Amino acid sequence: MRAGYEADLDSLVGTDAARVTGLLCQSAAESGHSQMYLTQVDVWARQVAILQDAAKRLVSAGPTACGRWRILLEYEIPRRQKRPDAILIADDVVFVIEFKYGPSTFDAAAKWQVEDYALDLRDFHSSCRAVPIVPVLCVTEGPMPSPGAGGIGHGVWPVQLANADSLAHAIETAFATAHDPARPVLDAHRWSSAPYRPALTIVEAAERLYRGHDVREISHSYADNLQATSDRVVQAVQQAQACGLRLVCFVTGVPGAGKTLTGLNVVHDPALRQGSRPPGIFLSGNGPLVKIVREALVQSCVRSGSNRKQAQREVRTFIQNVHAFLQTHVPTDAALPPEHVVVFDEAQRAWNAKQVYKKRKIDMSEPELMISVMNRQPRWCVIVALVGAGQEIHLGEAGLAEWGRALSRSPEPWVLYASPDVLGGAASEGHHLLFDAAPPLHLRVIPDRMLHLSVSVRSPRAQCIAEWVNAVLAGQPDAARQCLSGMKDFPLVVTRHLDEARSWLRQRSRGDPFHRCGLLASSGALRHRAYGLELSSGFRKGYEYGRWFLGGPEDLRSSYALEVVASEFECQGLELDWTGVCWGEDLLLDVDGAWTLRKLVGNRWCAQKDSTAREYLLNKYRVLLTRARQGMLIWVPPGHASDPTRDPVPLQRVYSLLQLAGATPLSAEL
Numbered sequence: 001m002r003a004g005y006e007a008d009l010d011s012l013v014g015t016d017a018a019r020v021t022g023l024l025c026q027s028a029a030e031s032g033h034s035q036m037y038l039t040q041v042d043v044w045a046r047q048v049a050i051l052q053d054a055a056k057r058l059v060s061a062g063p064t065a066c067g068r069w070r071i072l073l074e075y076e077i078p079r080r081q082k083r084p085d086a087i088l089i090a091d092d093v094v095f096v097i098e099f100k101y102g103p104s105t106f107d108a109a110a111k112w113q114v115e116d117y118a119l120d121l122r123d124f125h126s127s128c129r130a131v132p133i134v135p136v137l138c139v140t141e142g143p144m145p146s147p148g149a150g151g152i153g154h155g156v157w158p159v160q161l162a163n164a165d166s167l168a169h170a171i172e173t174a175f176a177t178a179h180d181p182a183r184p185v186l187d188a189h190r191w192s193s194a195p196y197r198p199a200l201t202i203v204e205a206a207e208r209l210y211r212g213h214d215v216r217e218i219s220h221s222y223a224d225n226l227q228a229t230s231d232r233v234v235q236a237v238q239q240a241q242a243c244g245l246r247l248v249c250f251v252t253g254v255p256g257a258g259k260t261l262t263g264l265n266v267v268h269d270p271a272l273r274q275g276s277r278p279p280g281i282f283l284s285g286n287g288p289l290v291k292i293v294r295e296a297l298v299q300s301c302v303r304s305g306s307n308r309k310q311a312q313r314e315v316r317t318f319i320q321n322v323h324a325f326l327q328t329h330v331p332t333d334a335a336l337p338p339e340h341v342v343v344f345d346e347a348q349r350a351w352n353a354k355q356v357y358k359k360r361k362i363d364m365s366e367p368e369l370m371i372s373v374m375n376r377q378p379r380w381c382v383i384v385a386l387v388g389a390g391q392e393i394h395l396g397e398a399g400l401a402e403w404g405r406a407l408s409r410s411p412e413p414w415v416l417y418a419s420p421d422v423l424g425g426a427a428s429e430g431h432h433l434l435f436d437a438a439p440p441l442h443l444r445v446i447p448d449r450m451l452h453l454s455v456s457v458r459s460p461r462a463q464c465i466a467e468w469v470n471a472v473l474a475g476q477p478d479a480a481r482q483c484l485s486g487m488k489d490f491p492l493v494v495t496r497h498l499d500e501a502r503s504w505l506r507q508r509s510r511g512d513p514f515h516r517c518g519l520l521a522s523s524g525a526l527r528h529r530a531y532g533l534e535l536s537s538g539f540r541k542g543y544e545y546g547r548w549f550l551g552g553p554e555d556l557r558s559s560y561a562l563e564v565v566a567s568e569f570e571c572q573g574l575e576l577d578w579t580g581v582c583w584g585e586d587l588l589l590d591v592d593g594a595w596t597l598r599k600l601v602g603n604r605w606c607a608q609k610d611s612t613a614r615e616y617l618l619n620k621y622r623v624l625l626t627r628a629r630q631g632m633l634i635w636v637p638p639g640h641a642s643d644p645t646r647d648p649v650p651l652q653r654v655y656s657l658l659q660l661a662g663a664t665p666l667s668a669e670l
Contacts, residue, residue, distance in 0.1 A: 003087070004023065004074035005073040009055040012071055013067075020048045043099075048073075070089040070189075092179060092184065093134060093178045094121065094131055094186070094191075095134045096118045098117065099138050103139060109508075114136065115156065118135040136161075138164065145170075226453060230261075230265045233249050236249050237280075244380050245380055246414045247382045247383075250385050250434065251452075255622075255623075263345055263386050264282055267343055281320060283344050288569060289573040290319060298315055322345075323351070326369045336376055337373065337377075340380060341384070343386065347403065349394070349398075350398045351397065355396030365406060367406035367407075387422060399432060400422060401435075403434060404433070408435070415446065418448065419451040420447045423447055465483075469621075471661070473595070475589075478660075490630070491630075493631075493632075494636060496637070496655060501666070505517040516576045518548070518566060519581075520627060521566075521624070522535075522587070524584060524598075525586055530640075543564060549566075559576065568624055571624070578632070582635050585647075586600070586605075587617060587621055588650035597613075604644070636654050637651060
């Protein structure tokens with residue numbers, strides 16, 4: 001049972017309060033929390049007394065047969081270590097009740113906590129997808145609250161407020177509006193054991209896939225075609241193997257849609273395994289992502305009893321840096337890779353020929369090198385190219401079109417299954433095309449809509465965040481504001497004060513290892529040093545970002561400390577629950593409302609004139625602004641009139657634009 005105590009209201013009323021409290025203590029001990037402090041026991045005793053009083057009032061004067069409503073105390077949300085104080089299953093309505101003792105006001109942080117519980121149930125609990133979910137904040141010593149705003153239909157209602165005396169009335173009033181006799185009554189016993197499928201971070205997802213789970217257990221209720229896309233790629237691999245084909249799958253998607261999850265799932269799909277060995281390898285040029293995911297998998301193996309060195313060797317076999325992979329296998333006399341399936345994450349970031357020559361003294365681009373390696377594979381091979389939208393952030397990255405050119409020059413015939421987005425230049429791919437002209441005859445190109453992921457699994461509460469970011473970076477605040485109409489559950493706030501930003505992020509994360517928060521900034525925002533945030537390349541190269549991403553709230557080196565920022569290079573492909581994006585002086589607004597793109601040279605800012613570098617600078621902010629899973633704060637520094645590198649006037653324009661785009665000033669939310 002996932003609750004510390006579960007019973008219908010009739011049973012709750014007829015049970016001694018001390019027995020209920022004792023059962024909660026016993027459940028906590030059985031869950032590994034053997035040390036229960038007297039304060040917690042006292043809190044439970046007071047909570048049970050209030051709930052019993054409310055239950056008596058409801059049973060005696062409330063809706064018909066409400067004595068059969070089911071109450072669950074200390075219900076544990078699986079794998080997330082969240083425990084709402086009480087869940088009440090009232091026919092077809094789910095109440096989420098959180099108690100606060102001591103304070104006499106209904107503060108914003110407490111309201112958000114109970115709303116957050118309700119949103120989690122809506123997004124990930126299979127029995128909550130089509131029912132009203134009513135969050136109730138009971139401040140026991142609070143004033144008599146005014147009647148709360150009601151909701152409409154199913155979904156999460158506005159937070160209802162109550163004190164110890166008005167809790168029963170608040171429940172009864174909300175139920176009268178939320179209840180629909182035409183809806184089926186929830187089976188409370190089935191509800192408490194129903195599947196719960198949270199949207200995991202990429203690190204958590206990799207751990208689960210590595211342990212033999214699949215995308216079906218990772219996806220949330222709003223995921224679009226994540227499983228279908230994975231299945232389609234697996235079918236393509238099976239087709240290539242059966243028919244002796246050289247095949248490429250170009251998979252596209254909005255930021256956070258699950259491209260990396262798809263690649264990891266293909267590598268570990270049981271249908272493709274030969275014995276116990278995956279047939280493919282997951283490659284990425286994103287060094288921080290490779291390092292962090294590897295370390296997370298090693299730690300997971302060690303927790304399961306594996307030897308650390310053995311785990312490191314095994315993990316390195318299946319997740320590798322693409323540059324090192326090519327360096328090993330490119331020479332024509334080099335050994336072929338044992339894998340026939342290569343997943344290339346962020347394929348549009350592959351190096352162009354100029355960058356490869358600079359690093360390796362070879363005059364070929366990485367797409368050409370990868371195709372030359374796989375052309376040598378006997379009989380069949382598959383490249384799964386995962387293509388991000390507007391994710392090129394570093395000079396030397398070849399882009400999507402280089403893959404088309406490399407395939408066109410291949411001496412071997414290839415079959416291409418491609419998302420229409422890479423063939424038609426859709427907005428989601430920044431109007432970049434795989435081919436500038438008709439592909440040559442030795443390439444068979446097959447458009448496949450199943451290879452585009454259109455819904456973010458990173459941020460199920462903000463399905464339109466990518467469109468909002470695109471509109472902001474296009475300087476279109478009105479269009480951006482319209483995108484927010486479907487994002488009411490995703491806090492998006494802006495502030496000028498770094499201390500307030502840190503306080504807000506700490507309140508939201510609450511020191512919870514499953515609510516990771518952190519500060520992000522452009523690598524070009526070098527004047528953040530004036531505020532105590534260091535972004536020089538020398539500092540970032542020497543910092544352990546593995547600890548930043550994986551360390552717990554107690555680790556001062558982790559993201560929770562809010563002392564060290566991660567740049568676009570450290571966070572691309574990864575995510576946090578709550579992000580604080582620190583806007584830099586490298587991207588400001590001029591008097592006409594156009595973006596000014598700059599780089600710091602010595603003691604002054606210079607205009608960024610190179611067209612590719614300008615595009616990459618905008619992409620940096622596109623990456624930074626799409627890392628959040630649950631909510632985002634944007635800090636626009638105040639600047640200083642005496643410092644020409646921190647001119648407050650254009651910074652104020654950025655702040656004003658973000659407000660026009662719909663971001664809420666933090667002062668209005670507190």
